[in-house]
Amino acid sequence: MVRVASNGVRAACLGLAVAVAGLAAQAQVRVGAVQVDGNQRIPDSTIVSLLGIQPGASATDGQINDGLQRIMGSGLFETADVQTTGSGLVVTVVERPTINRISIEGNERITDEALLPVVTSTPRRVYSPQAAATDAAAIADAYNAAARLSATVTPKIIRRSDNRVDLIFEIGEGRPVENERISFVGNRDFSDRRLRRVIDTKQAGFLRTIIGRDTYVPERIDFDRQLLTDFYRSRGYVDFQVLNVASELSRERDATFITFNVREGQSFDVGQVSVSSEYANLNVEAYRRALRIRPGQTWSPSLIDENIARLERKALQDGFDFLRVDPRVTRNDRDLSLNVEFALVRGPRVFVERIDIEGNRTTLDRVIRRQFDTVEGDPFNPREIRNAAERIRALGFFSNADVETREGSSADQVVVDVNVEEQATGSLSFGGSFNDESGFALLIGFSERNFLGRGQSLSFNLESGTENSRSTFSFAEPAFLGRDLTFGLRLAYITSDYDNATYDTTVASISPSLSFPVSENGRLTLRYEAAREEIVDVSTDASPIIQAEEGDLFRSSLGYDYTLDLLRGGLNPNRGVRVSFGQEFAGLGGDVEYVKSSVRGVAQRDFLNEEVTLRAIFEGGTISSIGDGGTRVTDRYFLNSRQLRGFASREVGPRDTGAAEPEVLGGNNFASLRFEADFPLGLPEEYGLSGGVFADFASLWGLDDTAGVATVDDSFELRSAVGFSLYWTTPIGPLKMNFAKPIQKNDLDVEKSFDLTISTQF
Structure with missing residues (x-):
């Protein structure tokens, strides 16, 4: 029975194949001609070519x-x-329209100039849905x-004559997605406030409509993981991990x-x-002495890397060109310490064949290349x-900026590839400011951090205030003569007209400088300054000391800062x-001779x-005249409200009480010691408010010559103040x-019980 059934199926299949072959033979037609209808712009030959069937062939x-x-x-x-048809094939087509113009509608937050570059459709090309x-x-x-995840974009077309269309992208921008709450799970030693x-x-x-970084940007999360x-x-x-980051959208x-x-884990110290x-x-002993790491220090990867670099240098x-330092770490969970052995091993004999730089359209190759201590031919x-x-x-x-390595022309050669994407480095700023010394002022500034792609910085600032005006120009070349040597040039023109002074001043100066490192964390700057200083419009009610200093002098000085x-x-x-x-x-020519010293810590x-x-800040300075001439008011020190809070700027120190308008004359010596403590206030963090307390101690004293004025007291007299700060x-x-x-x-x-300033980093 099985064999009979098999023969029946085989016979049925054979019959079906014969029938299909017959139909296929009948479906063939001989194409006498190909006729094209409906095309306006596209030639017949192009359409026939796409069809792939030529006249005279069978299909x-x-x-x-x-x-x-x-x-x-x-x-x-x-x-x-x-x-x-009886004579061949007829191809009937309806051509797609061409794009007449492209426009974007409904966008307010992002301009056309920012959106059009991402559009690949172009006018005068065929429209493609x-x-x-x-x-x-x-x-x-x-x-x-x-951060506008709810935005919608709908492409629409408006048909025009001659088979053209306008392509319109209609945008519904929606509301920006704000980071309503950032929280942490698993942190025990550091609060959410500190980690944020x-x-x-x-x-x-509180100012969410102005601050931009409170919006949600998914790409920023990976960077945050690395920062944590x-x-x-x-x-x-050492065991810290970011297990995951959950981002949930609100219903709206x-x-x-x-x-x-x-997962925080435990904090480890350096062991043996x-x-x-x-x-x-x-x-080996010489290398052991070169280490700057000791048992009991908090373990830090940067601490290990710094000592590895020290030993390799x-x-x-x-x-030893190919010596490599291999840090071998042994973990002691009992006392939470990590022993580290710096093993000096032989590294592979591999050399740098070349350094290839791509992507820099403006920045010169040498600006990037000088960031490498390694050059072609050096050990890798x-x-x-x-x-x-x-x-x-x-x-x-x-x-x-991506820096990667790959094998060179041979196994012992390495090619370093540098791929960069440039960004804007110049800025033009307009604004205003207020401080105790200059009053209200209008500011115009221009700066360029990569001038002509040479890595040079250039800036110009113009400040015009109610009590003084200042114009400054500065230039810096960070790799002067191809070395880690910064050449700087600063020009300044400053005028003052203080309400609490019986005189005006004008100072025009030029100051070139050279700065270079003298240790891992130490830097030395050598500078020269030539200045024309004028004391003008001295009131007849001014102190005899100020009247004696009226006029203009030329100052030529050489200095250094460490x-x-x-x-x-x-x-x-x-x-x-x-510490600086x-x-x-002063006295390298010119009309002024003195030695001026200052310190800040x-x-x-x-x-x-x-x-x-907790923070402690000390500032001090002294100026000593050389020869018969004394110091002038343009060279002496004055205390401002940053150095001594609770007192008005330039209103503390030696004063001629016998003058019709008693005013501070400045001093040859000053010292300021400030103690500060900053802490959270416990308010909702979105307000951006924190607090602090402080205690300030300062004094300004000493004059070279009181011009015989008995009503001047230039003795040391301590001032102090306490208070609290509010940071916003x-x-x-x-x-x-x-x-x-x-x-x-x-x-x-x-006295001045309140002042408002821009907080600075120390």
């Missing part, structure tokens, strides 16, 4: 259908049809990047709730530190390449110190899991409001 129904699909697939036609849909999606992506200061994404605040990781790792939390799609789920070597002729100096050191990449990004010239900065560049994130000292020697420490910051984070900067109460004062001092 099946399948071949005709394939040709029809090719015609439609060209995107040139709205409809197409192929009919057979698929391309228009792709363009609409690209415009929607631009709105998503601007670490990340770049900001929570919607760097924050914790630098504080010894105008707000997000972002939650960072983290040792050095080992594979080189028999290497003095010493190896190069000692002639991956750590040096990574450091160079960080320096390139730190320039601020590029929106993106700065040791461990506040921002230090390895301990919770504490830091910055400088001197100026800042010490800062964070407490209570970095919620409270605003779009124009962190405002600082000081409320002060003088404690020690002179009856002639002018």
Whole structure:
């Protein structure tokens, strides 16, 4: 039975095949001619070519259908049809219209100039619905990047004569998506408030309509993950992880709730530190002495990297070109410490074949190349390449900078590829300001950080105030003579007309300078200054001391400044110190001779899991005249309200009480010591408010010559004040409001219980 059934099926299949073959044979037609109807712009030959069937040939129904699909697939036609006739084929088409113009409607937040570049459809080309849909999606992506996730983009066409259409993208912008709440889960040692200061994404605040960073940008989240990781790792939390980041949209799609789920782990300290070597002729003890790491320090990757770089630099100096430092870490969970062995090992003998730079349209190659300590032909050191990449990004010239390596022409050669995307580096600013010394002022400024693509900085500022005006021009070349040597040039023209002074001043100066590093965190600046100083419009009621100084003098001086900065560049994130000292020697020609010395120091420490910051600032200076001439009011010191809160600027110090209009004469010596503590107020963070308390101590004293005026007291007299500060984070900067109460004062001092300034970083 099985065999019989099989034979029956086989016979049926054979019959079906014969029938299909017969139909296929019948479906073939001989094409005598191909006629094209309906086309206006597109030639007949183009359509026949797309059909793929030439006159005189035979074609099946399948071949005709394939040709029809090719015609439609060209995107040139709205409809197409192929009919057979007794004499051949007739192809009837309706051409797609051409685009007359493209416009965008309904956009207010993003300009046409910003949106049109993402549109691929162009006028005078054939309109394609698929391309228009792709363009609409690209415009929607631009709105998503601007935190308007609810934006809609609808492409529409308006038909015109001659088979043309206007392509219109109608936009419904919707509301921006704000970060309504940013919270953290799993953090025990650091509060949500502290961690929110670490990340770049900001929570919607009191001034949400002005502040831009409180909007939701998905691409920023990855950067925030890295910022959190760097924050914790630098504080010894070697096991820290961002497990996930959840972003939830509100029902109205105008707000997000972002939650960072983290795992802190424990904070580790540095345990035992040792050095080992594979080189028999290497003095291990000398390398151990070169380390700047000690047991008990908080573990930090930057601390390890800094010491690795130190040892590798010493190896190069000692002639070990391919020495590499391998940090071998042993974990001690019992005492929460990490032992580290700096193993000096032989690295592979690989050289840098070349450094290829792409993407820089304006910036010269040499500006990027000088960020590398490595040049072609040098031994390849991956750590040096990574450091160079960080320096390139730190320039601020590029929106993106990628540095990668690949194998060169041979196995022992490496090619370094640098790909950059340039960004705007110039700015033109207009604004206003107010401070105690200049009063209200209008500001116009221009700056360029990458002048002509040479990496040079150039700036010009014009400030015109009620009490003084200032015009300054500055230029800096950061790689003078191809070295880490900064050449600077500053020109200034300053006039003053203080309400509390019986004289006016005019100072015109030019000052070239050279600055260079003298240690890892120390920098020395050498400067020269030539200035014409005038004291004019002296009132007849002024002090005899001021009257004796009236006139103009030429000053020629040479000076230096040394700065040791461990506040921002230090390895301990919770504490830091910055100290600067400088001197100026006037008398290299000119009419003025003196020695002027100044010092400034800042010490800062964070407490209570970095919620409270304690800070101490000391400033001091002294000027000593040389020869018979004394110091002038344009060279002496004055105390301002930043150095001594609770008192008006230029209203403290030696004063001629016998003059018709007693005024401060300035002093040859000053000292200012300020203690500050900053802390949160416990208010909702979106208000951007925090507080602080302070205590200031200062004095201004000493004159070379009182011109025989017995009514001048230039003795040392301490002033002090206490108060509290209110910090308010605003779009124009962190405002600082000081409320002060003088404690020690002179009856002639002018008090000032409140002042408002832009808070600065120390």
